[in-house]
Amino acid sequence: MIDLRSDTVTKPSAGMLDFMMNTGVGDMVFGEDPAVNELEAMAADMFGMEAALYCPSGTMTNQIAINVHTRPGDEVICSHMAHIYLFEGGGVAFNSGASVALIQSENGTFSAEDVRQHINNPDDPHKAYTRLVEIENTVNRGAGACWDFNEMVRIRELCDQRHLGYHLDGARLFNALVKDGMKPEEYGTLFDSISICLSKGLGAPVGSLLIGNRDFIRQGARVRKLFGGAMRQAGYIAAAGIYALKNNVERLADDHRNAAAIAEALKQNSLTEKVNYGGTNIVIFTLRPGMKASDYLEKIRARGILALKTGERSIRMVTHLDVSDAQIREACDILATL
Numbered sequence: 580m581i582d583l584r585s586d587t588v589t590k591p592s593a594g595m596l597d598f599m600m601n602t603g604v605g606d607m608v609f610g611e612d613p614a615v616n617e618l619e620a621m622a623a624d625m626f627g628m629e630a631a632l633y634c635p636s637g638t639m640t641n642q643i644a645i646n647v648h649t650r651p652g653d654e655v656i657c658s659h660m661a662h663i664y665l666f667e668g669g670g671v672a673f674n675s676g677a678s679v680a681l682i683q684s685e686n687g688t689f690s691a692e693d694v695r696q697h698i699n700n701p702d703d704p705h706k707a708y709t710r711l712v713e714i715e716n717t718v719n720r721g722a723g724a725c726w727d728f729n730e731m732v733r734i735r736e737l738c739d740q741r742h743l744g745y746h747l748d749g750a751r752l753f754n755a756l757v758k759d760g761m762k763p764e765e766y767g768t769l770f771d772s773i774s775i776c777l778s779k780g781l782g783a784p785v786g787s788l789l790i791g792n793r794d795f796i797r798q799g800a801r802v803r804k805l806f807g808g809a810m811r812q813a814g815y816i817a818a819a820g821i822y823a824l825k826n827n828v829e830r831l832a833d834d835h836r837n838a839a840a841i842a843e844a845l846k847q848n849s850l851t852e853k854v855n856y857g858g859t860n861i862v863i864f865t866l867r868p869g870m871k872a873s874d875y876l877e878k879i880r881a882r883g884i885l886a887l888k889t890g891e892r893s894i895r896m897v898t899h900l901d902v903s904d905a906q907i908r909e910a911c912d913i914l915a916t917l
């Protein structure tokens with residue numbers, strides 16, 4: 580099967596497994612796990628930030644960040660497509676008692692002016708306190724769209740003026756970095772907190788990191804404990820993260836090339852109405868009226884391809900390190916002629 584459902588379906592390579600098995604471990608809660616300590620230091624260093632916190636999932640790193648940034652009753656400004664809003668089980672409300680102000684847009688990116696229009700007047704007792712701006716790069720539901728760096732800088736300036744926190748959900752930040760030829764430290768200077776996933780395109784089986792200044796991460800460690808994410812000999816899985824950051828970043832360019840090929844193949848097929856492709860590893864397309872996503876998925880499954888339904892007539896395909904170039908060529912032939 581050519582599995583294009585998600586870049587989370589990857590399994591550890593032989594090299595990664597070997598590296599995991601040969602790591603030293605200790606009790607992470609006592610601060611004694613050498614691999615976790617190394618991974619956290621490596622991530623903080625990469626981004627030019629003070630500290631990092633190893634967690635089981637990207638949902639947890641985002642939810643910890645929101646919990647540290649806000650108090651109950653506060654409001655978070657984010658996209659209507661945001662993972663924190665759509666795909667974290669209502670965690671903004673459940674975990675932090677906060678609400679969201681949603682910015683509508685085509686691909687999940689927005690402008691500093693959009694943010695300004697969503698900031699509540701703190702002197703108006705009817706209104707929730709606006710406390711945090713959250714953006715996602717790349718945008719999952721925005722077909723892997725990347726943010727314009729200058730717009731992110733303008734939002735930073737606005738957050739400074741209005742005393743708002745600024746969090747980046749960078750589950751797929753490395754895809755954006757590779758596409759735009761940018762360095763992690765350029766992002767480290769911009770955000771108060773950054774969440775990255777090691778278990779998406781980077782190929783680790785588990786793990787995410789929350790990165791920020793020392794005080795933020797100290798508070799985050801308390802919330803990680805509260806959320807049940809304080810693990811013990813986590814070094815075995817943290818080692819996979821170290822291996823992923825060392826070996827699997829540059830190759831994301833291959834996934835982008837493969838996704839571009841998939842997007843082109845889909846455009847050639849008459850069942851396709853519109854293809855959205857943000858230039859990284861995600862393609863989202865709509866089928867022409869009358870064609871149902873569930874029927875289309877059955878058709879391609881019979882030909883050996885798996886994808887994900889994102890709406891009645893829309894489907895997502897994601898490329899990753901466990902689909903080979905040969906499989907992509909095969910998939911393109913099938914998708915173009917289906």
Ligand SMILES: *Cc1c(COP(=O)(O)O)cnc(C)c1O
Binds near residue numbers: 638715719748751778
């Ligand atoms: C996958 C993802 C996350 C985190 O997901 P987990 O499955 O909890 O690791 C967060 N944000 C975005 C944009 C994602 O795609």
